[in-house]
Amino acid sequence: MTAGDWGLLQPTTAGTRDAAGDDQVLAAMVRVEAALLRAWAAVDDEGDGGAARLLDSVAADPTALDRDALVAGVARDGVAVVALVGLLRQRLDRAGLPAARLHAGAxxxxxxxxxxxxxxxxxxxxxxxxxxxxxxxxxxxxxxxxxxxxxxxxxxxxxxxxxxxxxxxxxxxxxxxxxxxxxxxxxxVQLGGAVGTGEQADRAAGRPGTIEALRATLAAELGLDDPGRSxxxxxxxxxxxxxxxxxxxxxxxxxxxxxxxxxxxxxxxxxxxxxxxxxxxxxxxxxxxxxxxxxxxxxxxxxxxxxxxxxxxxxxxxxxxxxxxxxxxxxxxxxxxxxxxxxxxxxxxxxxxxxxxxxxxxxxxxxxxxxxxxxxxxxxxxxxxxxxxxxxxxxxx
Missing domain, CATH: 1.20.200.10 (Fumarase/aspartase (Central domain))
Incomplete structure (x- = not known):
């Protein structure tokens, strides 16, 4: 992956801390997946086995992720999340941590x-x-x-x-x-699943109303607002x-x-x-x-x-x-x-x-x-x- 834009033609942001750069967006995406694991653990009333902590460490240094794979994923899938979930799943598998709830319901x-x-x-x-x-x-x-x-x-x-x-x-x-x-x-926060109904989350948990609890917990984990909807x-x-x-x-x-x-x-x-x-x-x-x-x-x-x-x-x-x-x-x-x-x-x-x-x-x-x-x-x-x-x-x- 190339270095990306770093302010050569933008005097407004050159030399300032860019809170919206690719690394910051990538880190935020990983934090969402980590928070979703914690939300699932809270909704299911069980621990996440340390999987969320591993993702926290990835979010702290997103440059360690395979950028070429992410860029290829954007070209292939139209969005980086598909490739990102694959990379995170590999990390969890190598660490012997449960990955079943990774991205579940999202x-x-x-x-x-x-x-x-x-x-x-x-x-x-x-x-x-x-x-x-x-x-x-x-x-x-x-x-x-x-x-x-x-x-x-x-x-x-x-x-x-x-x-x-x-x-x-x-x-x-x-x-x-x-x-x-x-x-x-x-x-x-945004959480609605494939078509916004949250059906996948309800089905994964085996009970209706899971999506509402999951969304509220995810919002609390990330310090975002819970809109009560997708x-x-x-x-x-x-x-x-x-x-x-x-x-x-x-x-x-x-x-x-x-x-x-x-x-x-x-x-x-x-x-x-x-x-x-x-x-x-x-x-x-x-x-x-x-x-x-x-x-x-x-x-x-x-x-x-x-x-x-x-x-x-x-x-x-x-x-x-x-x-x-x-x-x-x-x-x-x-x-x-x-x-x-x-x-x-x-x-x-x-x-x-x-x-x-x-x-x-x-x-x-x-x-x-x-x-x-x-x-x-x-x-x-x-x-x-x-x-x-x-x-x-x-x-x-």
Whole structure:
């Protein structure tokens, strides 16, 4: 197997910890199989003979699995789970551990859907940390600059006086919305068997209702939500994750665009730490973080559209729609994670140039800034900062 993509053409994720890489997805799939063994042991009221612990060790180092066999399996079967179950069964057989319950009652979509929900949950946990870091820094900066006058722009033209604090408060509002979207996302387990009825699990246990107990136990094992159903072709859970990821990129993309505009030569209201080099112009320092945030926001809508189209599914298991989700969903998660990382790094080094903002306001000749001060204070303190604190559940920024 080749090394796969590792960030050569994606500045948003290059150099960051990728929670949605192939190894992370593979590890999550193995964790699903291990958790399913434990769920069976709990439902059957007997131990799993150490089989789940062996799979735990495989999940801890998924690179030990035969990648060539997995890639061949994807080409042969259309999904890696079939080959993965074979490889895991071989591991258990060699160790002399019982493998009868491996993958019992599950289908490939159960394993991959559940694995991707684990990956999404892990990515969103990282995203939230970085959003809070960026929001915390912006709240402090907005409060400090609430009275610092600048010229506001509408439709690309000078409009009316405002303040730097109000502009920054607008960015903070976007981050609050992004945090709320992340916090409101649910990550359900998937377990329905071949056609979503759970009949195989009931038959394996020899009693009806096994699938419900198995699904609930599997969800508890993995820390996911129990939806009380299968959702093989009812794809709103995936669409919700994709929408939240796109919300993050949109909110941060807006910040990125403003940072590029405000830090341009001749405007100079914002100062960015560091900067990327130019291959042709050694004097340049490009705003790499804001550019990456903007690029992520521009890519996300197309990916979200793919997930939304794939949600128009068919039958008990779809032919192609489900498969179309995989890369689009994972790329959205990567973009959200990389954009949040870029935002946290960029905002931590952001400086404000009050003199330049005041100069630009005078040059714009749009009227005195005195009248806007009181309204700006309310906008910053009573609205944006208070909302951010409320979004964090009362935490102080």
């Amino acid at each position: 289908t490939s979509q159960d394993v991959l859907d559940t694995a991707l929900m684990q990956v999404a949950r892990a990515t969103f946990a990282q995203v939230r940390v970085r959003l809070v870091a960026a929001g915390t820094a912006l709240a402090v900066l907005a409060d400090a600059e609430r009275d610092s006058p600048r010229v506001g722009h509408t439709l690309g033209r000078n409009a009316a006086p405002t303040t730097l604090g109000v502009q920054i408060a607008g960015w903070l509002d976007g981050i609050s919305s992004a945090v709320a979207a992340v916090d409101g996302t649910r990550f359900p 959702w093989h072709t009812e794809r709103t859970p995936v669409l919700a994750v994709a929408t939240a990821a796109s919300t993050v990129t949109a909110a941060l993309g807006r910040v990125g665009r403003d940072l590029v505009m405000g830090s341009r030569e001749g405007v100079d209201e914002l100062g960015l730490a560091g900067g990327g080099a130019s291959s042709a112009m050694p004097h340049k320092r490009n705003p790499v973080g804001p550019v990456a945030m903007s690029a992520a926001a521009l890519q996300a809508p197309g990916l979200l559209s793919t997930v939304a189209r794939a949600a128009v599914s068919v039958d008990e298991r779809p032919a192609g729609e489900w498969h179309a989700e995989w890369s689009a969903l994972r790329d959205l998660l990567r973009l959200a994670g990389g954009s949040a990382d870029a935002a946290a790094r960029t905002v931590s080094g952001l400086t404000v140039h009050r003199d330049a903002a005041a100069r630009n306001l005078r040059s714009a000749d749009v009227g005195p800034a005195d009248a806007v001060t009181l309204a700006a204070c309310r906008r910053v303190a009573d609205a944006a900062i208070a909302r951010f604190q409320h979004t964090l559940g009362g935490e102080r920024p």
